[in-house]
Amino acid sequence: MTHTLPLLDGVTLKGTRHGLLVCVREDLDFELALQQIQEKLALPLLTQGSDGGESGAFDNQRISLDLGWRELSCESFARLKDSLGEVELAGVLSTSLQTRTVAESFGIKAIIGRLGLAHHQGRRLRQEQREQEQAEKEAPAAPADSVAVAVPEPAPPPGADQEQEATLYIKRTLRSGQKAVYPGNIVLWGDLNPGSELEAEGDVLVLGSVRGRIHAGCNGNSEAQIYCQSLHPTVLRIADEIWTGDLKEAGLKQLPAAVKVTCAKDKLNFEPQTRGGS
Amino acid sequence: MSNMGKVIVVTSGKGGVGKTTCTANLGSGLAQQGKTVVLVDTDIGLRNLDLVLGLENRIVFDLVDVIDGKCRSFRQALIRDKRFENLQILASAQSRDKDAVKPEQMKSLCQELKGAFDYVLLDCPAGIEMGFKNAIAGADEAIVVTNPEVSAVRDADRIVGLLEAADIAPIRLLLNRFKPNVAQKGQMLSVEDVQEILNLQLIGMVPEDERVVHSSNKGEPAVLDPKSKAGLAYRQVVQRLIDPGAPAWAPEQPGLMSKIRRMFSVNLGSQAN
Ligand SMILES: Nc1ncnc2c1ncn2[C@@H]1O[C@H](COP(=O)(O)OP(=O)(O)OP(=O)(O)O)[C@@H](O)[C@H]1O
Ligand SMILES: [Mg+2]
Numbered sequence: 001m002t003h004t005l006p007l008l009d010g011v012t013l014k015g016t017r018h019g020l021l022v023c024v025r026e027d028l029d030f031e032l033a034l035q036q037i038q039e040k041l042a043l044p045l046l047t048q049g050s051d052g053g054e055s056g057a058f059d060n061q062r063i064s065l066d067l068g069w070r071e072l073s074c075e076s077f078a079r080l081k082d083s084l085g086e087v088e089l090a091g092v093l094s095t096s097l098q099t100r101t102v103a104e105s106f107g108i109k110a111i112i113g114r115l116g117l118a119h120h121q122g123r124r125l126r127q128e129q130r131e132q133e134q135a136e137k138e139a140p141a142a143p144a145d146s147v148a149v150a151v152p153e154p155a156p157p158p159g160a161d162q163e164q165e166a167t168l169y170i171k172r173t174l175r176s177g178q179k180a181v182y183p184g185n186i187v188l189w190g191d192l193n194p195g196s197e198l199e200a201e202g203d204v205l206v207l208g209s210v211r212g213r214i215h216a217g218c219n220g221n222s223e224a225q226i227y228c229q230s231l232h233p234t235v236l237r238i239a240d241e242i243w244t245g246d247l248k249e250a251g252l253k254q255l256p257a258a259v260k261v262t263c264a265k266d267k268l269n270f271e272p273q274t275r276g277g278s
Numbered sequence: 279m280s281n282m283g284k285v286i287v288v289t290s291g292k293g294g295v296g297k298t299t300c301t302a303n304l305g306s307g308l309a310q311q312g313k314t315v316v317l318v319d320t321d322i323g324l325r326n327l328d329l330v331l332g333l334e335n336r337i338v339f340d341l342v343d344v345i346d347g348k349c350r351s352f353r354q355a356l357i358r359d360k361r362f363e364n365l366q367i368l369a370s371a372q373s374r375d376k377d378a379v380k381p382e383q384m385k386s387l388c389q390e391l392k393g394a395f396d397y398v399l400l401d402c403p404a405g406i407e408m409g410f411k412n413a414i415a416g417a418d419e420a421i422v423v424t425n426p427e428v429s430a431v432r433d434a435d436r437i438v439g440l441l442e443a444a445d446i447a448p449i450r451l452l453l454n455r456f457k458p459n460v461a462q463k464g465q466m467l468s469v470e471d472v473q474e475i476l477n478l479q480l481i482g483m484v485p486e487d488e489r490v491v492h493s494s495n496k497g498e499p500a501v502l503d504p505k506s507k508a509g510l511a512y513r514q515v516v517q518r519l520i521d522p523g524a525p526a527w528a529p530e531q532p533g534l535m536s537k538i539r540r541m542f543s544v545n546l547g548s549q550a551n
Contacts, residue, residue, distance in 0.1 A: 073445045098443040105381050105411060105444075173477065175439030176432050193435050193475055211475070 011036040019062060019090065026068040026168075026182075030076060034083045041087060062088045069095040069181050077102045097177060167202075174198070174212060183219075194234075200224070210234060217263070226261040227273075238263040283314075283392040286399050286519075287417035287446070291433030293404030295425045296454040296484070299494060301401040302330040303501040303509075304421075307516035309365035310502065313396040316356065318387075319370035320413040321403040322378060328369045332497020333357050342371035342378045345387065352390060361502070366395075376408040381415035388416025397519075406440060414441065420449045421481060426456055426467040431475055438476060450481040452515065457486045482515035484508050 010028035014021045022040070024033050041063070063084070072080065077099070081089055092103040092110040100110035166184030176195030180186060186200040191208035197215070198204050202224055204216045209230040215237040217224025222239035232255065233245030241263050243250060249267070256272035263269070288301045298321075305317040318341065319327035328334045339348065339355035349355050352368065359365035368391075371378065391398045400417060403409035414420070420441050424434040434451075441449050453472060460466045469483065487508035493500045501512040517524040 071443060073443050075445045098440065101411070101440065102443060105415065107382075175442075176436040178439050191475075191477075195432055195436065209474070 011040050013040055014066075019064060021064050021066055021093075023066040024068070024070065026070040034080060037080075038083055038085075041084070061086065062090045064091040064093060065089065066093040067096070067099055069099075069179065071096045071098045071178070072102055074102050074105065077106060081106060081108075095179070095181060097179075168200075173208065176212075203227070213237075222263040224263070227259070228261070229258050231255050231259050236261060236268060238268060241266070241268050243268045283394075283396045283398055284419060285388045285392050285417050286397065286419045286421060287402050287414050288399060288421045288423060289402035289410065289413065289437055289441070290404065290423045290430070291406065291437040292424075292430045295423050295430050297404075297423050298327050298330055298401050299490060299500075300421070300423050300452060300454065300484075300512075301327060301399050302494075303499045303512040304516060304519065305365055305367075305397075305399050306331070306359070306362065306499040307501040307512055308397050308399075308519065309359065309362035311516060311520060312364070313520070314364045314394075315366070315397045315399065316391055316395045317365070317367045318391070318398065318400045319368065320379075320384070320400050320409065322370045322374055322376050322409060322412075323372065324403065325370045325372045327401050328357070328367060330494045330497065331359060331367060331499065333359065333367060333369075334497075337369045340369045340371040342374045344368065345379055345383045352387065376403070376412065379412050381411055384412045385416040392418075406436065410437075410440075414444055414446060417446055420446050421452050422449060422476075422478065423452045423454050424472065424476075425454055426461060426469075426472060428467065431467065431472055435475055438478065449478055451476055451478040452481050453483045455486045456483045481518050482511055484511040484515075 010025045010033060012023045014023060022037060024037065028036070065080075089108055092100065092108055094100050094103070094110060103110035166182075167187060168180070168182040168184060169187050169189060170180055171189045173190040173193060174180065174188065174196035175193050179197040179199065180188075181199045183201045185202035186198050186204050188198060188204075188206045188208065192198060192206050192210045192212040192214070194211040196212035198206070198212070199215045199218045201217065201219045201221060203226070204214050204224075205227045206214070207229055209232060210228045211232045211234055213235045214226055216226045217239040218237070220239050222241070224238050226236055226238060233247075235245065236243045238261065243261075247253070247255065250270040252270055252272070256270075258273040260271045260273055261268050262271070288297045288304075290297050298319075301317055305315050308315045317327060317331075319325055320341065321327075322342065325340075328337060336357045341355070343349050344352045344355045355368055356366040357369065359367070388398060388400075400413050402413035422434050422437060422441070424430045438449055451472075453469060456469075457466060461468045469480070473480070485507050487500065487506055489503060489506040490500045490508045493503055493506070499512075500506040500509040501516070503509045514524070
């Protein structure tokens with residue numbers, strides 16, 4: 001059983017109390033992200049904001065970016081900044097230390113967090129957001145304040161209601177201090193080094209050696225699973241159950257080459273996998 | 279193509295693993311090979327690169343003076359080495375703190391320096407704070423120094439993640455204070471153990487050597503001491519810096535596991551986004 005996510009637009013705009021927030025979905029290809037940001041910012045309804053009345057007119061010359069946990073190199077960040085053209089980047093919101101460090105090196109204020117998008121936050125929070133939106137709709141039409149921004153609601157892509165299984169592929173090694181968080185499954189095509197972390201609402205599969213921490217089913221889904229090709233003593237969690245690297249506790253004499261970990265009643269269950277088996 | 283030099287930052291994360299010693303030795307070694315070299319001590323507030331080279335008493339201007347424009351040009355602040363006239367150092371300020379310098383300022387200074395020298399080696403402070411950010415801002419390449427200890431390797435891994443994000447490449451590994459006999463007995467991490475985590479190109483292994491401490495105290499880098507084992511290892515690192523194809527002191531011998539693993543792990547380089 002895995003967690004599923006509806007397809008969402010890669011880049012969405014959100015009016016907040018502090019101005020316009022541009023949320024960029026982490027799994028969106030970087031080049032596409034740049035393109036979409038430019039397209040979205042060029043939308044006419046935004047230019048209306050700046051010449052419109054004072055009430056609730058969002059300043060489209062100054063935006064913030066919510067980058068989730070996307071890790072940007074200096075070069076990519078520079079390109080992202082350039083792609084904004086005249087628009088000033090007021091701040092960056094990110095859960096990635098690297099991205100924040102890079103942003104700060106460009107003199108841009110970077111804070112930890114992920115505010116904007118439902119797809120950063122998984123099903124539970126998406127539900128909350130839906131409820132909030134519902135409540136807003138029901139509230140008496142407030143003057144301009146929320147209307148002027150006209151945050152473009154992403155048109156539901158075809159087949160959005162039949163939910164799509166979201167899996168994030170990471171094709172590199174996660175080094176100490178790096179963390180990937182995803183509201184779906186994660187496949188890591190590389191090593192999980194000591195001091196790094198994976199946190200998924202769904203399953204986690206790692207093809208390299210595992211020395212960092214894994215939390216599968218992090219929103220309480222005890223049906224999530226972890227699969228490792230080369231497990232070393234570390235901390236594994238599925239939903240609320242925790243294993244801290246003790247072989248005896250895992251019912252193992254040695255760490256098997258490949259192992260599937262599931263969540264049993266009150267502990268984690270380790271099933272060594274044989275070659276060719278599943 | 280212009281003949282711009284290379285800016286190489288020597289960094290580690292953990293303190294006391296041998297960055298300053300390495301910078302001084304590689305700088306002297308490169309100068310001995312006829313290269314023009316400038317060593318920049320970016321450890322503001324904890325100056326000691328000048329000591330290791332025995333140049334303490336010659337400092338008039340320092341890095342912060344150059345950045346603040348207190349001297350005519352960076353050239354006025356450079357101190358010429360006692361032994362090699364093609365080796366110069368830019369000392370750090372002892373009485374200032376790390377906020378005295380900004381990354382963009384370091385970047386433009388490095389740009390100027392690499393127009394004038396074959397090699398610009400930056401001695402980076404420990405940690406991942408402002409001093410580190412300053413030191414890597416203008417760097418093209420990195421040498422990550424580590425010791426065969428779990429904590430040093432962990433910190434090195436952290437640093438490598440940050441260097442990769444800053445598009446610094448290549449990032450090469452120098453394993454310092456290595457004790458061959460101890461590693462064989464399994465009481466210390468072996469090269470394979472270290473590479474199992476870091477998986478970097480190995481530029482050299484420098485053995486633990488008492489003479490390093492003595493020569494640092496005397497202000498005479500070990501690389502110039504023909505009897506020093508560490509000196510020999512540094513000379514070989516110098517060869518590899520000049521010619522990346524030169525053999526390492528101990529060639530990398532990945533075990534079967536790491537070979538298999540390497541098929542899976544996507545290699546370093548600068549991965550965008
Ligand atoms: N190969 C070696 N064998 C023996 N001693 C060594 C070796 N390399 C370095 N040392 C000693 O280790 C100590 C720390 O070295 P060094 O000052 O170069 O480290 P550092 O990384 O620059 O430290 P810091 O983080 O404080 O700047 C010094 O006393 C030095 O002489
Ligand atoms: Mg030092």
